[in-house]
Amino acid sequence: MSTTIEQNKGFGATLWDYLTTVDHKKIAVLYLIGGGFFFILGGLEAMAIRIQLIKPANDFVSAGFYNEILTMHGTTMIFLAAMPLIFALMNAVIPLQIGARDVAFPFLNSLGFWLFLFGGILLNASWFLGGAPDAGWTAYAPLSTTSPGHGVDFYVLGLQISGAGTLIAGINFLVTIINMRAPGMTYMRMPLFTWTTFVVSALILFAFPALTVGLFLLMFDRLFGSGFFDASMGGNSVIWEHLFWIFGHPEVYILILPAFGIFSEVLPTFSKKRLFGYTAMVFATVLIGFLGFMVWAHHMFTVGLGPAANSIFAIATMAIAVPTGIKIFNWLFTMWGGSIRINTAMLWALGFIPSFTIGGMTGVMVAAAPADYQYHDSYFIVAHFHYVIVGGVVFGIFAGLHYWWPKMFGKILDETLGKITFWTFFTGFHLTFFIQHFLGLMGMPRRYWTYGADQGLELGNVISTVGAFLMAIGAIVFLYNVIITTIKGDKVSGDPWDGRTLEWSIPNPTPHYNFTQIPLVRGLDPLWIEKTEGRKGMTPAEPIGDIHMPNPSILPFVMSLGLFIAGFGAIYQIDNPIWLVVLIIGMGITFGAMFIRSVKDDHGHHIHKEDLDKGAGL
Amino acid sequence: MVENTNSTNTNLEYKRAKRKEEMKQQVVTFALMIVFTIIAFTMVTADLDKLFVIPILLVLAIVQVGFQLYYFMHMSHKGHEMPSLMFYGGVSVAFLTILTMLVLVWW
Amino acid sequence: MSQEHTLNPEVMPDEPEKATLEGKNKFLGFWFFLGGETVLFASLFGTYLALRGSTMGDNTPENLFGLELVFIMTMLLLTSSLTSVYAMYHMKNNDFPKMQLWLGITVVLGLAFLGCEIYEFYHYVHEYEFTFSSSAFGSAFYTLVGFHGGHVAFGLLWIITLMVRNAKRGLSLYNAPKFYVASLYWHFIDVVWVFIFTVVYLMGKVG
CATH class of the missing domain: 1.20.5 (Single alpha-helices involved in coiled-coils or other helix-helix interfaces)
Incomplete structure (x- = not known):
């Protein structure tokens, strides 16, 4: 962050700094790099899928390889791209928005990141070790329990490790938001992005344990001879489906709610108006989170749960359209009569509203259980969830990155390139996925590696693939934008957008300790209140004093590395029991690091107030 | 401790007495938990009708867990x-x- | 120096576990973790309940479980819950030696429980040839009860580490939250066991 100091440091020192950092701003950068890398990887997999489907009976990839690509595309995009990119924004922004110097658990924050990264690497190591998982991102049993090779084993252990990281991150944000708010920052004065992060963290807390158990059971079935999903031993594969979706449906709200939060920050800022219906927005967020737990079986309408169960879940699902609709109208009313500035961040927000609304409408369509028998496992579903996840989450991440880039890196992303990215990606996105609704209605099943020439699916697939290339171009332009801005961009002030919330009251670059003095919050949009009363910055809530900061530590990295090693041991012990040694060594490393953490006192350090003026901790 | 003023001492004494009182409650809670457990085990060995036994077993378990949460884990405290x-x-x-x-x- | 003083005040505050910001954070974060653990165990209980009839003509809950041992185990764990309450009582009175003593008793009771559980599993495997791979019921039984046993083992290691680490230096505002949170974990283990002995053993015996 602080370029002047880092330029004086060698590469090794910088690397060590990032390996051991517990600073939420640096962890945000790590999440951004990690998530960005996996986003590119998932994007390449998507391109392979679209190239394979460009013409009937294509043989760009083999059928088996296609299964691996589509499985890894879904798994990577959800767990290793979308979630970390959202965590990047949360880490970068949340402590600043609530007026805190750090998160509640800086050490665990770092542990969460390294667990995610090592889990992701373990999962992707499967490409080089005999083949990636090929049972779909949902890994339904018995397809997943009988899938040959070690692909699904990598899926199980990779997700187990990165899932633990996510759970830790969730608890960290919950406690941070509850305990670390600045004086005067009451719950109903929190920015919407903080609110959505809060609700999402609660969803993570309650949803991920179900995945943890599901993955354990799948691991036991594949590697340790149990029979949870094996009908010949009395098992039942529906248990996996329930556990997966009890986690999996809240997961999609875990992804979309932060995006809602981002748009709720971007739209007021660039409309120069406070968010319309703040209270209703908060209420709708909580309601979506609440209902998100009661709808998972709508993924299982065709399993045969019976008309009673299907009806209950169908109605609960449709009910979610109400709070979501409240949000859409509030965003529109926020802009109504505002002094609107159109820039890249705003463009993404504007593009999101119609795109997501289409996804929401098809959502109500597929929520109708009888109709879902037609849509199920067709490209209609593929179109629906890409409309909500790309049109909602990815647009949200782009909006958030453009909006907070000056806060994270001190420079504004190039606007021209940003607009090129938006228009190519936006056009490409609709070209790719809109036609897929019709492909689905015409009977094209999802996950098939090819189709026949006589099925009338050719034109639609060509259009879809052309769109995918446009999206790829958009993504490449964005990457180019990041590089060019980093090299050439000019340093901006701490408040380039004339912002409303606390993070914009901090000078650029953000000091290591965020706030020299913790600010006093006097209402919603605290910085805007001060601005309207003619003050330049926040009123401090405390005199200048010594600042307590946590110490860096390598232990989170070591703990995660231990689990990564243990993962290989668990996977290969079924071939040769000697690998149990690797499992034990890996667990030994992890537990050893935990033991050191437990017995070695870590009181953190103080930055003395005399040193603050001299630029200590910048 | 010797240097403490009288008022902190009385305050301390009061708090100690209060904790002691609370500890007594905890022991009573524990005794009740043991009684519930014995009732549960006896009912199962007594070979009663299962439609009668199972709901009672569940109620006993839930009450016991309530004791754990509200007294042993202090969830009743502010x-x-x-x-x-x-x-x-x-x-x-x-x-x-x-x-x-x-x-x-x-x- | 100033830190030493703030972490070792002459008079312990009323709630030493929540006297520092770190303590408040730990307290809250750990309770939330227990909320997540509740879902974790519910998923295991649910799986067990779905699969407890899938015995494949092999051992059933009725013929397998012996209530005597389960009763002893229950008494051991319930008592250990009370002893850890005593430990926290002495923590609040700033009586470190007594706290260590009661934690020690908790650990002994926990070890006895774990010993019983290992004996129980050994007994099922050798006397009844009832294993993890016997049937879906076997898988679900060993997973649910084994997860709980794993929690007991982890809790014991945790408490022992805390006791040994702080044996010489006594109680401070730095380690008080650690002891408190470990005791919460121990109570939660007991909460889960109450449902295990009710749902798995007693309801298994009733049929």
Whole structure:
């Protein structure tokens, strides 16, 4: 962050700094790099899928390889791209928005990141070790329990490790938001992005344990001879489906709610108006989170749960359209009569509203259980969830990155390139996925590696693939934008957008300790209140004093590395029991690091107030 | 301790007495938990009708867990609003999960 | 120096576990973790309940479980819950030696419980040839009860580490939250066991 100091440091020192950092701003950068890398990887997999489907009976990839690509595309995009990119924004922004110097658990924050990264690497190591998982991102049993090779084993252990990281991150944000708010920052004065992060963290807390158990059971079935999903031993594969979706449906709200939060920050800022219906927005967020737990079986309408169960879940699902609709109208009313500035961040927000609304409408369509028998496992579903996840989450991440880039890196992303990215990606996105609704209605099943020439699916697939290339171009332009801005961009002030919330009251670059003095919050949009009363910055809530900061530590990295090693041991012990040694060594490393953490006192350090003026901790 | 003023000393004494009182309650709670457990085990060995026994077993278990949470884990004390919220959030999801596994797995 | 003083005040505050910001954070974060653990165990209980009839003509809960051992185990764990309450009582009175003593008793009771559980599993495997791979019921039984046993083992290691680490230096505002949170974990283990002995053993015996 602080370029002047880092330029004086060698590469090794910088690397060590990032390996051991517990600073939420640096962890945000790590999440951004990690998530960005996996986003590119998932994007390449998507391109392979679209190239394979460009013409009937294509043989760009083999059928088996296609299964691996589509499985890894879904798994990577959800767990290793979308979630970390959202965590990047949360880490970068949340402590600043609530007026805190750090998160509640800086050490665990770092542990969460390294667990995610090592889990992701373990999962992707499967490409080089005999083949990636090929049972779909949902890994339904018995397809997943009988899938040959070690692909699904990598899926199980990779997700187990990165899932633990996510759970830790969730608890960290919950406690941070509850305990670390600045004086005067009451719950109903929190920015919407903080609110959505809060609700999402609660969803993570309650949803991920179900995945943890599901993955354990799948691991036991594949590697340790149990029979949870094996009908010949009395098992039942529906248990996996329930556990997966009890986690999996809240997961999609875990992804979309932060995006809602981002748009709720971007739209007021660039409309120069406070968010319309703040209270209703908060209420709708909580309601979506609440209902998100009661709808998972709508993924299982065709399993045969019976008309009673299907009806209950169908109605609960449709009910979610109400709070979501409240949000859409509030965003529109926020802009109504505002002094609107159109820039890249705003463009993404504007593009999101119609795109997501289409996804929401098809959502109500597929929520109708009888109709879902037609849509199920067709490209209609593929179109629906890409409309909500790309049109909602990815647009949200782009909006958030453009909006907070000056806060994270001190420079504004190039606007021209940003607009090129938006228009190519936006056009490409609709070209790719809109036609897929019709492909689905015409009977094209999802996950098939090819189709026949006589099925009338050719034109639609060509259009879809052309769109995918446009999206790829958009993504490449964005990457180019990041590089060019980093090299050439000019340093901006701490408040380039004339912002409303606390993070914009901090000078650029953000000091290591965020706030020299913790600010006093006097209402919603605290910085805007001060601005309207003619003050330049926040009123401090405390005199200048010594600042307590946590110490860096390598232990989170070591703990995660231990689990990564243990993962290989668990996977290969079924071939040769000697690998149990690797499992034990890996667990030994992890537990050893935990033991050191437990017995070695870590009181953190103080930055003395005399040193603050001299630029200590910048 | 010797240097403490009288007022802090009385305050300390008062707090100690209060904790002692609370500790007595804890022991009573424990005794009740043991009694509940014995009732539960006896009912099962007594070979009663299972439609009668199972609901009582569940009620005994839930009351016992309530004792653990509110007395042993101090959830009855102030400052436990957020813990209660998140714990009962977990309990609600837990309830739905178990209900699902009971009625929506085999049919 | 100033830190030493703030972490070792002459008079312990009323709630030493929540006297520092770190303590408040730990307290809250750990309760939330227990909320997540509730869902974790519910998923395991749910799986067990769905699969407890899938015995494949092999051992059933009725013929397998012996209530005597389960009763002893229950008494051990319930008592250990009370002893850890005593430990926290002495923590609040700033009586470190007594706290260590009661934690020690908790650990002994926990070890006895774990010993019983290992004996129980050994007994099922050798006397009844009832294993993890016997049937879906076997898988679900060992997973649920084993997860709980794993929690007991982890809790014991945790408490022992805390006791040994702080044996010489006594109680401070730095380690008080650690002891408190470990005791919460121990109570939660007991909460889960109450449902295990009710749902798995007693309801298994009733049929």
